[in-house]
Amino acid sequence: MMYTETVEILATKQFPHKELNWWLAINITGVVVIVAVVALLSLLVALVATIDRNVTAIGQTLTAITENTQHTPLIVETAAAVDSVLAEGLNHHLFLTRVTGSVEHPVTAG
Numbered sequence: 001m002m003y004t005e006t007v008e009i010l011a012t013k014q015f016p017h018k019e020l021n022w023w024l025a026i027n028i029t030g031v032v033v034i035v036a037v038v039a040l041l042s043l044l045v046a047l048v049a050t051i052d053r054n055v056t057a058i059g060q061t062l063t064a065i066t067e068n069t070q071h072t073p074l075i076v077e078t079a080a081a082v083d084s085v086l087a088e089g090l091n092h093h094l095f096l097t098r099v100t101g102s103v104e105h106p107v108t109a110g
Helices: 002-012 017-071 073-099
Strands: none
Touching: none
């Protein structure tokens, strides 16, 4: 019986205007805080998902690098072949500049 009487008293009680404004401000502040927390947590979840996706991509890139570097013994052979092509090109250049020394080059003609 006591509970029903308390509810009836509170239902009929007139609260002061100041107290109603205070409760309204507290409730609005609470709603704003809850919305801000939800927004920040959503942002955090999105950023964590982006970071996780990028970490996976970096891991795949590192795996590809490992697979690419297993062929490094071919670098020595390739370098020797490039050197021989360069030497042959220089020999042609020397020959052409000796033979055609009197002929004017179209790029340097001025």
